[in-house]
Amino acid sequence: xxDILLTPAEAQAxxxxxxxxxxxxxxxxxxxxxxxxxxxxxxxxxxxxLDLIVHLPLVMPPxxxxxxLLLTFGSRGLLGEWMQETLGLTIxxxxxxxxxxxxxxxxxxxxxxxxxxxxAVDRKLEQAARTLGATQWDVFRSVTLPLxxxxxxxxxxxxxxxxxxxxxxxxxxxxxxxxxxQTLPIALYSALQSPGGEIRxxxxxxxxVALAIGALAASEIFAARxxxxxxxxxxxxTT
Amino acid sequence: MNTTLSVEIKRQIENFTLxxxxxxxxxxxxxxxxxxxxxTMTLQAIAGxxxxxxxxxxxxxDIFTDTGRNIFVGPEKRHIGYVFQEARLFPHxxxxxxxxxxLARRGPDTPIPREEVIGLLGLRHLLDRRPHGLSGxxxxxxxxxxxxxxxxxxxxxxxxxxxxxxxxxxxxxxFLEALHEKLHLPIIFVSHNMEEVVRLADRVVVFDGGRVxxxxxxxxVLNRVDVQNLILGESGDDGLGTILNARVESHDDAENLxxxxxxxxxxxxQRLPQPAGASVRLRLRARDVTIATAxxxxxxxxxxxxxxIEALEEAGKGQVDxxxxxxxxxxxxxxxxxxxxxxxxxxxxxMPVWGLIKTVAIAGSASENRMTDLDR
Numbered sequence: 137x138x139d140i141l142l143t144p145a146e147a148q149a150x151x152x153x154x155x156x157x158x159x160x161x162x163x164x165x166x167x168x169x170x171x172x173x174x175x176x177x178x179x180x181x182x183x184x185x186l187d188l189i190v191h192l193p194l195v196m197p198p199x200x201x202x203x204x205l206l207l208t209f210g211s212r213g214l215l216g217e218w219m220q221e222t223l224g225l226t227i228x229x230x231x232x233x234x235x236x237x238x239x240x241x242x243x244x245x246x247x248x249x250x251x252x253x254x255x256a257v258d259r260k261l262e263q264a265a266r267t268l269g270a271t272q273w274d275v276f277r278s279v280t281l282p283l284x285x286x287x288x289x290x291x292x293x294x295x296x297x298x299x300x301x302x303x304x305x306x307x308x309x310x311x312x313x314x315x316x317x318q319t320l321p322i323a324l325y326s327a328l329q330s331p332g333g334e335i336r337x338x339x340x341x342x343x344x345v346a347l348a349i350g351a352l353a354a355s356e357i358f359a360a361r362x363x364x365x366x367x368x369x370x371x372x373x374t375t
Numbered sequence: 376m377n378t379t380l381s382v383e384i385k386r387q388i389e390n391f392t393l394x395x396x397x398x399x400x401x402x403x404x405x406x407x408x409x410x411x412x413x414x415t416m417t418l419q420a421i422a423g424x425x426x427x428x429x430x431x432x433x434x435x436x437d438i439f440t441d442t443g444r445n446i447f448v449g450p451e452k453r454h455i456g457y458v459f460q461e462a463r464l465f466p467h468x469x470x471x472x473x474x475x476x477x478l479a480r481r482g483p484d485t486p487i488p489r490e491e492v493i494g495l496l497g498l499r500h501l502l503d504r505r506p507h508g509l510s511g512x513x514x515x516x517x518x519x520x521x522x523x524x525x526x527x528x529x530x531x532x533x534x535x536x537x538x539x540x541x542x543x544x545x546x547x548x549x550f551l552e553a554l555h556e557k558l559h560l561p562i563i564f565v566s567h568n569m570e571e572v573v574r575l576a577d578r579v580v581v582f583d584g585g586r587v588x589x590x591x592x593x594x595x596v597l598n599r600v601d602v603q604n605l606i607l608g609e610s611g612d613d614g615l616g617t618i619l620n621a622r623v624e625s626h627d628d629a630e631n632l633x634x635x636x637x638x639x640x641x642x643x644x645q646r647l648p649q650p651a652g653a654s655v656r657l658r659l660r661a662r663d664v665t666i667a668t669a670x671x672x673x674x675x676x677x678x679x680x681x682x683x684i685e686a687l688e689e690a691g692k693g694q695v696d697x698x699x700x701x702x703x704x705x706x707x708x709x710x711x712x713x714x715x716x717x718x719x720x721x722x723x724x725x726m727p728v729w730g731l732i733k734t735v736a737i738a739g740s741a742s743e744n745r746m747t748d749l750d751r
Contacts, residue, residue, distance in 0.1 A: 258463075260459065260461065260463050261463055261465060261466075263424050263450075263463075264457070264459065264463040264465075265465070265476065266423075266424065266449070266450040266451050267422050267424070267450050267451075267453075267455060267456070267457040267522075267525070268451075268476050268477035268480060268481075268521065268522075268525045269451045269454075269477050269480035269481040269525055269526075270451055270476075270480055271449070271451055274451075274480070278476075279465060279467075282467040282468075283466070283467060365467070366466055366467040367466055367507060
């Protein structure tokens with residue numbers, strides 16, 4: 137019986153992972169939309185550099201990203217000190233820091249998905265909307281955004297999943313504090329490090345796999361349903 | 376109230392130069408020309424979807440674009456209804472929401488009320504549907520309705536029928552004709568199809584290679600041989616013809632005939648639905664006009680127009696275009712004969728001839744089944 141139920145420690149790690157994953161994905165969404173839109177629609181000096189920077193977390197060792205975050209947002213870091221003094225906000229060594237790490241690690245995935253979606257939106261529809269009296273912002277809200285929704289969901293899920301499984305940057309930036317920054321993968325790593333922790337590790341492994349499959353399936357079903365609603369699936373009619 | 380659209384555009388894109396100027400008063404102005412002549416580019420500039428280097432575009436006293444004074448009004452503020460070649464319906468909302476997109480943003484002052492637009496375009500049964508389930512003709516009708524409901528002061532139509540097959544075209548065409556009757560706005564109708572322009576346009580602007588080569592009254596411009604060669608060049612020389620205005624003189628129900636009277640000619644055609652006195656547009660293809668140099672006898676052809684040869688012009692492929700000025704009135708007819716026939720008959724300018732007319736197409740009436748599709 138107790139073998140099937142989650143232990144309080146496991147439940148805590150699961151809850152933390154979910155919270156950090158969600159927060160990270162949501163945090164990166166507005167920036168992701170802006171950057172993806174710029175990369176898809178605008179030509180400007182420094183576009184190549186921006187594209188490069190966005191993709192850095194994907195190719196850099198996560199430890200490097202974590203260390204950079206620590207240097208920037210740590211209590212002695214440039215931004216960290218300022219945030220603490222003016223906003224009273226500390227993010228190093230707590231779950232908010234872990235969420236930031238998750239957001240940054242998931243950012244390239246989100247931007248890629250959003251950029252592809254923006255590229256796929258027929259610009260002619262946006263032109264038509266302009267001639268019908270919509271301002272640029274109105275067109276974005278009423279035409280572009282609904283049309284990229286399937287891609288936006290996919291991107292959010294990718295970012296969420298990336299945040300869920302984030303390890304290197306998180307452990308470097310916010311360490312391994314049970315109940316504060318100890319997410320599922322970090323708990324798994326801890327279990328492996330402690331003698332006799334194999335069973336604990338195995339349980340966490342099963343939990344992680346189940347979570348990943350569940351999230352992926354949910355997003356696929358949701359995105360497919362949304363695509364069908366927008367673009368139709370051959371015979372489907374709404375009469 | 377002066378609501379004439381006035382357009383002057385100069386634009387250089389790579390090695391294509393667009394340099395056009397024309398006016399469009401209320402009524403239908405057809406822009407005709409081959410593909411790549413700059414027609415769509417011009418509409419985009421009028422709508423404010425592009426910014427030419429040099430342009431002055433005004434509607435009545437409103438300035439839309441004036442590069443000289445650095446004025447550029449955004450497309451959403453121009454109140455221009457734009458019907459594109461593709462319907463461009465928003466796929467994520469219903470037909471009703473598509474129709475209301477412009478209505479919601481531009482207020483209720485549409486030239487035709489919503490209910491009437493829905494009725495006129497036959498959209499009522501489609502309102503709850505989504506665009507992906509619509510046929511091409513249905514989608515294009517929705518697009519026309521959506522443009523009409525955006526309270527336009529000017530309507531731009533960029534080959535709205537080009538992507539439709541002939542059957543769908545026949546379905547949409549009467550709606551366009553009805554609009555012409557109902558709307559008192561400048562309507563720009565772009566097409567490379569002579570037939571559509573003849574049916575809809577009051578005036579014509581001819582584009583060629585980014586320039587305006589002719590403009591003015593529809594029949595006058597389209598009866599010019601150079602204009603016909605330009606437009607019909609792609610579809611073969613058999614399209615040369617004459618556009619004539621006539622009115623219904625009388626009906627002969629026993630013979631199932633209608634007599635039409637024009638400026639210096641009378642013609643009999645199959646019974647038309649229009650009442651006596653109604654005006655109709657006729658299209659006579661040049662290859663359907665046979666020339667006789669003496670008063671013809673014993674022919675099954677009933678329609679004979681008497682006149683004098685005004686000009687003989689090479690029309691390519693060894694054929695000669697003969698312009699015949701009717702003896703009375705000011706009508707000019709085109710007949711296409713082979714070079715050999717022209718030589719054997721000793722055709723020369725000033726010579727009296729009789730034009731035998733085999734078929735007449737009636738444009739702008741319900742008898743569109745007699746129209747010949749000239750589009751490619």
